[in-house]
Amino acid sequence: xxxxxxxxxxxxxxxxxxxxxxxxxxxxxxxxxxxxxxxxxxxxxxxxxxxxxxxxxxxxxxxxxxxxxxxxxxxxxxxxxxxxxxxxxxxxxxxxxxxxxxxxxxxxxxxxxxxxxxxxxxxxxxxxxxxxxxxxxxxxxxxxxxxxxxxxxxxxxxxxxxxxxxxxxxxxxxxxxxxxxxxxxxxxxxxxxxxxxxxxxxxxxxxxxxxxxxxxxxxxxxxxxxxxxxxxxxxxxxxxxxxxxxxxxxxxxxxxxxxxxxxxxxx
Amino acid sequence: xxxxxxxxxxxxxxxxxxxxxxxxxxxxxxxxxxxxxxxxxxxxxxxxxxxxxxxxxxxxxxxxxxxxxxxxxxxxxxxxxxxxxxxxxxxxxxxxxxxxxxxxxxxxxxxxxxxxxxxxxxxxxxxxxxxxxxxxxxxxxxxxxxxxxxxxxxxxxxxxxxxxxxxxxxxxxxxxxxxxxxxxxxxxxxxxxxxxxxxxxxxxxxxxxxxxxxxxxxxxxxxxxxxxxxxxxxxxxxxxxxxxxxxxxxxxxxxxxxx
Amino acid sequence: xxxxxxxxxxxxxxxxxxxxxxxxxxxxxxxxxxxxxxxxxxxxxxxxxxxxxxxxxxxxxxxxxxxxxxxxxxxxxxxxxxxxxxxxxxxxxxxxxxxxxxxxxxxxxxxxxxxxxxxxxxxxxxxxxxxxxxxxxxxxxxxxxxxxxxxxxxxxxxxxxxxxxxxxxxxxxxxxxxxxxxxxxxxxxxxxxxxxxxxxxxxxxxxxxxxxxxxxxxxxxxxxxxxxxxxxxxxxxxxxxxxxxxxxxxxxxxxxxxxxxxxxxxxxxxxxxxxxxxxxxxxxxxxxxxxxxxxxxxxxxxxxxxxxxxxxxxxxxxxxxxxxxxxxxxxxxxxx
Ligand SMILES: Nc1ncnc2c1ncn2[C@@H]1O[C@H](COP(=O)(O)OP(=O)(O)OP(=O)(O)O)[C@@H](O)[C@H]1O
Ligand SMILES: [Mg+2]
Numbered sequence: 001x002x003x004x005x006x007x008x009x010x011x012x013x014x015x016x017x018x019x020x021x022x023x024x025x026x027x028x029x030x031x032x033x034x035x036x037x038x039x040x041x042x043x044x045x046x047x048x049x050x051x052x053x054x055x056x057x058x059x060x061x062x063x064x065x066x067x068x069x070x071x072x073x074x075x076x077x078x079x080x081x082x083x084x085x086x087x088x089x090x091x092x093x094x095x096x097x098x099x100x101x102x103x104x105x106x107x108x109x110x111x112x113x114x115x116x117x118x119x120x121x122x123x124x125x126x127x128x129x130x131x132x133x134x135x136x137x138x139x140x141x142x143x144x145x146x147x148x149x150x151x152x153x154x155x156x157x158x159x160x161x162x163x164x165x166x167x168x169x170x171x172x173x174x175x176x177x178x179x180x181x182x183x184x185x186x187x188x189x190x191x192x193x194x195x196x197x198x199x200x201x202x203x204x205x206x207x208x209x210x211x212x213x214x215x216x217x218x219x220x221x222x223x224x225x226x227x228x229x230x231x232x233x234x235x236x237x238x239x240x241x242x243x244x245x246x247x248x249x250x251x252x253x254x255x256x257x258x259x260x261x262x263x264x265x266x267x
Numbered sequence: 268x269x270x271x272x273x274x275x276x277x278x279x280x281x282x283x284x285x286x287x288x289x290x291x292x293x294x295x296x297x298x299x300x301x302x303x304x305x306x307x308x309x310x311x312x313x314x315x316x317x318x319x320x321x322x323x324x325x326x327x328x329x330x331x332x333x334x335x336x337x338x339x340x341x342x343x344x345x346x347x348x349x350x351x352x353x354x355x356x357x358x359x360x361x362x363x364x365x366x367x368x369x370x371x372x373x374x375x376x377x378x379x380x381x382x383x384x385x386x387x388x389x390x391x392x393x394x395x396x397x398x399x400x401x402x403x404x405x406x407x408x409x410x411x412x413x414x415x416x417x418x419x420x421x422x423x424x425x426x427x428x429x430x431x432x433x434x435x436x437x438x439x440x441x442x443x444x445x446x447x448x449x450x451x452x453x454x455x456x457x458x459x460x461x462x463x464x465x466x467x468x469x470x471x472x473x474x475x476x477x478x479x480x481x482x483x484x485x486x487x488x489x490x491x492x493x494x495x496x497x498x499x500x501x502x503x504x505x506x507x508x509x510x511x512x513x514x515x516x517x518x519x520x521x522x523x524x525x526x
Numbered sequence: 527x528x529x530x531x532x533x534x535x536x537x538x539x540x541x542x543x544x545x546x547x548x549x550x551x552x553x554x555x556x557x558x559x560x561x562x563x564x565x566x567x568x569x570x571x572x573x574x575x576x577x578x579x580x581x582x583x584x585x586x587x588x589x590x591x592x593x594x595x596x597x598x599x600x601x602x603x604x605x606x607x608x609x610x611x612x613x614x615x616x617x618x619x620x621x622x623x624x625x626x627x628x629x630x631x632x633x634x635x636x637x638x639x640x641x642x643x644x645x646x647x648x649x650x651x652x653x654x655x656x657x658x659x660x661x662x663x664x665x666x667x668x669x670x671x672x673x674x675x676x677x678x679x680x681x682x683x684x685x686x687x688x689x690x691x692x693x694x695x696x697x698x699x700x701x702x703x704x705x706x707x708x709x710x711x712x713x714x715x716x717x718x719x720x721x722x723x724x725x726x727x728x729x730x731x732x733x734x735x736x737x738x739x740x741x742x743x744x745x746x747x748x749x750x751x752x753x754x755x756x757x758x759x760x761x762x763x764x765x766x767x768x769x770x771x772x773x774x775x776x777x778x779x780x781x782x783x784x785x786x787x788x789x790x791x792x793x794x795x796x797x798x799x800x801x802x803x804x805x806x807x808x809x810x811x812x813x814x815x816x817x818x819x820x821x822x823x824x825x826x827x828x829x830x831x832x833x834x835x836x837x838x839x840x841x842x843x844x845x846x847x848x849x850x851x852x853x854x855x856x857x858x859x860x861x862x
Contacts, residue, residue, distance in 0.1 A: 002386065003353055006760040013673055016665025017682055020736065023729050024689040027700050077538035085532055086539065094539045096855065097546050103783065103850045104549075104843065105790025107817040111839045112549045114824070115556050135545060142542065168531035189691075196693025199792035199817065203824045223695055227793065230699050245696050256691045260684070321752055326675055356758040364756035366749045373771040382767065383757040432753065439757060 028249075035246020038239035043247075048209040048225060051236075053244050055211035059220030060248075063126060063205060064195040066215070067133030072187060075138040079145025084171050095146060102139040109135050110200040118204055126212070126219030129205025133194045140193065144186025148179035181263060188259030196252045198223035222248055269294035270443055270473040271318055271346075272335040278310075278317055281327025287313050290332070291499045293492055295443065300465065300474045302488035302505065304481070306520065309494045311477040315445050318475065319362040320349060336362075339442060360387060363436035363472075367448040369428030371420035376412050379420045379431055383439040402438035406430045406464055426457025433464060437472075444468065446476040450483065462487050481521055485509050493517045553843055556836035560639060563830060568837060571640020574803035574819075575831060580634040639834035641841065643803045647720065647815040648842070650806070651795055652788040654724025659732040660781065666732075667739035668765055683740070690733035698797035701726030706798055715810020716800065723798035723815070730794045735784035742776030743769055779857025786850040790842060792817035816842045 046052025078098070082091045113132040118124055152175050160170035176183070198221075201207075207224035208217070222244055229241035271294070278288040288310045295301050295318070303311045313322075322328045334346040338361060349355055360383070372379050380399045381389075389395055399416075403409040408430045412423070420431055429449060436444060446465065450458040465474060466487050478484050484491055484505065491508040493501045493516070501508060501517045512518045519525055554561075560568065666686060670679045706722040713721060746769045754764045770777070800812020801822050814822075816838045827835055 002356075002388075002760055002763070006352070006762040009762040009765075010673055013665040013668040016662045017669040017674070019662055020666045020686055020689065020732060021682065023732070024685055026704070027689075027692065027696065030700050030704050031696065074538045074541060077535040078542060081532075081535035081539035085535055091539070094542050096851075098542045099854050100847060100850050101542060101546060103786050103790075103846065105792070105817060105846055107790065107792045107820050108549065108553070108839050108843045108846075111556075111820060111824070111836060112552050115552045115836070116548070138545075139542065142539075166528050168528050171531075192691060196691075196695070198693070198695045199821060202821050206825075223693065226695055226699070227796070230702075230797070241699065245699055249692055249696055252691055252693055253688055256688065319756060321756055324752065324755055352760070356760065358758075359756055360758035364753065366753055368749055370747075370750050370753040372750065372754065372768055373774075374767070382754075382759075386757070386759050386763050386767075435757065 031242070031246050031249055034239075034242035035249075038243040039246060043240075043243055047211045048220065051240065053222065053225075053240070053247065055208070055220040056222040056225050056244065057247065059126075059205075059208070059212065060195060060222035062213070062215075063129045063133055063201070063219060063221060064191060066126070066130035067137055067194055068187075068191055070130065071134035071137035071190075072141055074134075075141025076145045076183070078138070079142045079149065080171060080176075082142065082146050083149040084167070084175070095142075098139040098142045101135075102143060105199075106136060106197055107199040107202075110202055110204055113200070113204045121216075124204060124206040124218045126205050126215035126217070129201045129219055129221065130215070132200035132204045133197060136197060136200060137190050137194050140190035141187060144190070145179075145183055148182035148186065149175060151182065152178045185259045185263045188255055188262070192252050192255040192259065195255070196223065196248060198227055202227070268337055268341075269296045270337055271295035271475075272333075272337075273314075273318075274333040274335065276314075276317070276330070276332035276334060278313055278322075278331075279329040280313075281325070281329075286329075286331075287497050288317070289497045293499055293502055295473055295475050296490060297473050298469050298471075299489040300469055300476060300487055301490045301492065302484035303475065303477045303492050303494060304479070304484050304520070305494035305500075306525065307479075310497045311494055312447050314494070315364075315447055315475060315477050318346065318443070318445055319359050319364055320346060320355060321359075321364060323355065360439050361441055362443040362445065363439065363441035364445045365429070365432050365436055365447070365449050368452050369425055369432055371423065371428045371431055374420065375417045376420045376423070376431060377416040380435050380438050383435060387439055398438055399434075402434040403431075405437055405468070406434035407460060408434055424457070426453050426460060429453060429457065429461060430464065433461070433468075437468065441472055443473045443475070446474065446478075448477050448479060451479060458483075481509075493520060495520070549843065550840075553836055553840040557833055557840045559830060560833035560837040564639060564834070564837075568639070568641045568834070569645060569841070570642055571638070572642040572805050573638055573640045574643060574834075575637055575639060577635045577637050580636055637830065639831065639837075641816075641834070641838050643805055644814050644816045644819040644838055645841065646805065647799060647813040648789060648817070650720050650809075650813075651724040651727055651799065651815055652785060654721060654809070655727035655731055655788045656781070656785060658725055658728035659735055659784070663732050663735035663739055663784075666736035667743055670736070670740045671743040672761065672765055672769065683737070686733045686736055690737060693793075694730060694791060695793040697726055697730045697794040701729070701794065702797040705729070710810070713810055715808065716812050718798050718800035718812045719810045720799065720806050720813055721809045723795045723800075726794050726798050727788055727791055730791065731784045731788045734787060735780060738780040738783065739777050742773040742780055745776060746772045775857045775860045779853045779860075782849055782853035782857065786846050786853060789849065790817060790846050792821050796821050 043053045045054060047055040078094065082095050086094065110132050113128050113135065117128040117131055156174055156178060157170055160174045161167070165173070201221050201224050205219040205221050205224070207221040207228065208219060210220070212220055226241050226244045226248070229237045229244070232238065273291055273293040276288060276291040277286045279286040291314060303314060305311055316322050317330065318334060330347045335343055336346050337343050346358060349358060372382060377399055380402050381395050384395055384398055389398070400409065403412065408427060411427060420428065423431060450461050453461065462483060465476065468474065476488065488505045491503065491505045492499055493508060495516055501512060501514045508517060509521055512521065564571065670683050674682060701722065705726055706717040709722050709725060710717045715721065750768055750772065751764050754768045759767070795815050796818045799815055799818055801814050801818055802812055803814055806813040819838055820835050824835055
């Protein structure tokens with residue numbers, strides 16, 4: 001009897017794992033079939049207005065890249081403060097708030113940026129989109145930096161100080177170096193996350209059918225365009241959405257996996 | 268007739284190319300205490316953990332040889348032949364184990380002691396209560412905890428927790444108890460209490476105990492096995508091992524020249 | 527130099543603080559007109575973008591809950607109002623219409639906004655998602671932490687984490703075109719509905735929940751498990767009696783965290799919920815959730831409509847803030 005219950009329970013657990021894997025397989029296979037079915041290299045050469053995705057892919061990278069340029073230094077600096085400078089209360093509060101912000105609904109962040117950037121500047125823009133993504137990224141970067149720095153042994157810092165280096169020198173030259181791999185992984189995972197975001201871009205960058213490098217106007221976004229295309233009635237638009245989704249997922253998974261790969265190799 | 272008779276036993280961990288135990292021959296005698304001593308990493312725990320096959324929680328271990336178990340009905344079986352889940356469960360009900368660190372389960376004191384009984388199918392409330400009481404009295408813990416049986420076991424001191432674990436193991440009436448350094452995480456007073464308890468227990472069970480503490484081995488054990496680098500170097504009555512060891516290695520070790 | 531560096535890092539850290547406060551204040555300010563207009567009744571009022579005529583001549587057909595809503599409205603104070611008699615479906619079609627004062631016949635009209643539908647929609651989709659994901663996620667976590675051999679656990683673990691990394695918009699598209707048809711065949715009803723939205727949301731939070739639950743379960747010390755096995759416990763008994771009680775707080779924290787995620791999810795739900803402001807009668811009916819209301823109406827909204835959306839955003843922000851804080855600071859902190 002006990003053994004039977006045990007068997008049943010364990011089988012259920014294995015079954016759940018199979019269900020989980022089945023969903024992954026189902027989604028990936030769908031993406032592959034639908035996505036590859038509508039995929040051709042012309043997509044990389046034409047802009048959306050000509051039935052391609054070039055402007056969208058580049059636009060999405062620019063948005064996520066700009067967000068990283070804003071978010072990574074700020075996030076790292078804040079993480080450094082929490083771990084290296086902050087004492088007691090304040091650092092802890094910041095750590096907690098950043099944790100909360102990490103799980104804040106992304107659409108709300110979009111609404112926030114809409115109110116403080118889009119409305120005052122008179123319209124959606126690439127800048128607004130990048131800022132929304134940066135706000136999403138900062139807490140993630142803070143979290144990794146904080147965690148990775150906490151793994152660096154105290155002796156290492158003391159040894160540096162004992163050699164007469166100033167604290168910030170020790171942090172930059174020794175502590176960050178020691179935690180480099182972990183932080184890089186975290187940043188890559190954060191990048192993989194924001195590059196697939198849609199909700200915070202919907203009313204900040206919006207999207208555009210045309211190629212654009214002008215960050216002060218509506219900016220081409222792959223994810224937002226997927227949403228638009230997928231909701232259009234024509235078959236062709238939806239096929240394009242599938243192709244775009246396929247490219248997006250492959251990108252996200254590659255970035256995600258390479259993040260994991262770095263840690264694995266360096267360990 | 269020993270309860271456990273280990274014959275030509277070798278053991279290899281998964282992913283390790285050499286055996287951690289080589290050709291061990293060792294009896295665990297009935298109603299006696301057998302101490303396993305030796306320097307760190309020599310394989311004491313590995314040997315002890317083979318006797319109830321707890322190794323098998325992790326796959327890929329390689330056993331060779333035999334560990335013959337003579338149960339109370341004089342039935343002899345080879346522990347290493349066990350393959351089925353229910354046989355493992357039976358084996359572990361007959362051969363209990365106490366670990367280095369106390370391992371109170373996240374439940375009340377009463378439920379901790381009753382746990383082994385409950386999973387073995389004892390349902391009757393009064394029988395449970397009786398056997399818990401007997402086990403707690405047997406581990407000299409009853410006086411200290413009888414008025415807080417429903418409190419969490421986490422609230423006990425380290426020594427009390429360890430005696431609780433012994434009570435828990437004893438409650439299912441095992442035939443053999445395996446102790447892996449049961450006092451190394453405890454203070455001298457708790458250690459003394461546990462040592463007394465172990466000596467007391469040998470009336471009912473046969474005992475194998477791994478210890479780093481020479482005095483402990485000489486104080487409580489009847490037989491001592493000295494192990495070194497995966498070999499069993501010497502096995503004899505405890506006084507012989509400590510007073511006139513046959514092997515040079517044994518002598519060096521017990522006189523503190525290495526280890 | 528040292529000083530500058532330190533100041534820089536301090537101000538970056540403070541930025542988090544400023545941002546959170548900023549988000550709160552901004553949402554509040556933007557929601558203020560709607561808050562002033564509708565007060566707390568916003569939460570219980572099921573009508574969104576509904577024109578009520580403020581006809582001074584008709585004293586009949588007073589609608590009670592509207593009256594409350596407009597207590598502090600300027601024009602209507604002394605007057606009873608009458609709902610313009612469109613039926614629900616007609617309103618649906620008018621989602622995008624702007625709703626300022628509108629002279630229909632001889633009536634002065636005014637548009638009212640209530641948040642009940644998206645609030646209910648958010649809660650119900652989240653509930654369905656959790657009901658679906660919870661058992662499976664627990665099963666997966668148990669499998670990864672206790673059953674699978676290490677190498678398999680690693681591979682499956684990475685696969686599950688990859689599932690968690692797939693952008694939510696992909697879940698939405700896949701859900702709409704491949705998952706929902708199957709569900710609506712099985713359960714009847716529409717392809718876009720509470721049920722399908724909730725289930726797809728469930729699929730989406732599943733890996734996240736499984737991964738963090740596994741992490742919680744992995745904190746159970748090996749010796750503790752071994753000593754249960756040494757008493758003759760089966761794997762099921764060890765999991766039920768040792769691992770679950772031991773990592774209980776962590777697991778609950780993980781579940782609540784997943785709940786927080788589900789509440790705020792936009793894209794996976796947007797494809798499937800139907801996006802109409804109607805209270806669902808059945809689980810297979812379409813409706814709307816807060817994030818979806820924002821995603822689909824923000825662009826066209828202005829004035830009071832936009833403010834009402836900000837009101838919804840504020841509600842969502844506060845709820846998820848509370849839930850995440852509880853998860854993180856009560857359960858997960860305690861678990862460590
Ligand atoms: N899980 C394992 N996988 C591989 N090798 C192991 C494993 N556990 C132990 N070993 C190796 O087996 C040998 C014997 O270890 P064991 O733990 O039995 O030693 P011990 O005598 O109990 O030492 P200590 O006194 O430190 O507890 C050691 O060389 C150890 O490194
Ligand atoms: Mg040992």
